[in-house]
Amino acid sequence: MIDLLQRLAVADEAARQAPVADPRVCELLGWRRIAAQVGACCHDARAAAATVAELPHADRAIIALRHTLADELRPLETAGDGPPVVAVADAMALLEQPSPRRLEGGDLVQVAGLAEALDRLRGWLLQHRDELPVWSDAAGQVPGFTGLVGDLRRCLDRDGHLLDSASPLLARLRRAAGEREQQVRRSVQQAMAEAARRGWTTAGEVTVRGDRFCVPLKSGDKRKLPGIVHDRSQTGQTIYVEPADTVQLANDLAEVRLEMAAEETRILLDLNQRVDEAQPALLAAGELMVLADRVRAGLRWSEARDARRPALDADRPLRIHRARHPLLEEALASSGASVVPLDLALPADRRVLVISGPNAGGKSVAMKTV
Numbered sequence: 001m002i003d004l005l006q007r008l009a010v011a012d013e014a015a016r017q018a019p020v021a022d023p024r025v026c027e028l029l030g031w032r033r034i035a036a037q038v039g040a041c042c043h044d045a046r047a048a049a050a051t052v053a054e055l056p057h058a059d060r061a062i063i064a065l066r067h068t069l070a071d072e073l074r075p076l077e078t079a080g081d082g083p084p085v086v087a088v089a090d091a092m093a094l095l096e097q098p099s100p101r102r103l104e105g106g107d108l109v110q111v112a113g114l115a116e117a118l119d120r121l122r123g124w125l126l127q128h129r130d131e132l133p134v135w136s137d138a139a140g141q142v143p144g145f146t147g148l149v150g151d152l153r154r155c156l157d158r159d160g161h162l163l164d165s166a167s168p169l170l171a172r173l174r175r176a177a178g179e180r181e182q183q184v185r186r187s188v189q190q191a192m193a194e195a196a197r198r199g200w201t202t203a204g205e206v207t208v209r210g211d212r213f214c215v216p217l218k219s220g221d222k223r224k225l226p227g228i229v230h231d232r233s234q235t236g237q238t239i240y241v242e243p244a245d246t247v248q249l250a251n252d253l254a255e256v257r258l259e260m261a262a263e264e265t266r267i268l269l270d271l272n273q274r275v276d277e278a279q280p281a282l283l284a285a286g287e288l289m290v291l292a293d294r295v296r297a298g299l300r301w302s303e304a305r306d307a308r309r310p311a312l313d314a315d316r317p318l319r320i321h322r323a324r325h326p327l328l329e330e331a332l333a334s335s336g337a338s339v340v341p342l343d344l345a346l347p348a349d350r351r352v353l354v355i356s357g358p359n360a361g362g363k364s365v366a367m368k369t370v
Helices: 003-017 023-029 031-039 045-053 060-078 089-095 105-127 133-139 146-155 168-197 219-224 244-304 326-333 363-369
Strands: 207-209 212-218 227-232 238-243 318-323 342-346
Touching: 003 060, 003 133, 003 244, 023 031, 031 045, 031 244, 031 326, 045 089, 045 244, 060 133, 060 244, 089 105, 089 244, 105 133, 105 146, 105 244, 133 244, 146 244, 168 212, 168 238, 168 244, 207 238, 212 219, 212 227, 212 244, 219 238, 227 244, 238 244, 342 363
Parallel strands: none
Antiparallel strands: 207 212, 212 238, 227 238, 318 342
């Protein structure tokens, strides 16, 4: 795992095991609701959920680390050159399925898109290593996925169907299947034309029953065309017969298709193995993408509210200048009103502050803001 992510994960677990504030206090302060505001700025659902679920921290080193992550990104984000963040939740959920997992073509295309996005983020972070020392160090612990992406894109189209380029054998088998099918079609069309000329048919076109090409014959004329009966209509008036001359050609086609299906299965299994080998690195890089999304969301949230980070120093007196509670600001915005900023100072030799005033005078909001 990436060292940065491991350190943050340990801190998050510590916050869950020994909460800084109990749930009731967090509820009174509106912690979850404010976290939801920040989460709404995330690009990805996984990042938003992690933001909303985060608990307050008291570890100063972790707080300083999170500030550093934001400070490194802020100038680039402000200049319009922020990290190339994309949604990764769905693709990461595929990779987190319990083993043995079997991803189909469409799933593998999603993984290819994820790997490409992770490579773009990695490249961006390394490109700005001078401005982003902490971020680029984390990016350097993740391998690139160029080889994996190349294999997946070579084998699959954008809808997840296997391409002829997936393997030389598959290309040969598909060409052979096409040739065999043309032979079958010519054979059955000749039988259809002869049966129609003699007035034995109930329709003007060849019909497919199962995977066999059949001539639709009148039930009374079914013995006039040698072949295999595959089906009949609900009324019993039509019998679907595969002409005898077509049977061996269709058998040859079926054999080629079986070989083709086996080769397609083998290729998909090989691609799944490649994804399995890269899975730990993909998930680690995906979590780095989620972290970048979360930090970027915090920057966007603070920029939208013209917010400033408070300087925390236990040795200095408490002084708050023009503070605004984000939930009150959100509530008033819908009516076109604005928050009256709060100024507050508590001398260093005082430990208690009493706030008094009439009902609905702002006492609770003042305490929550502090």
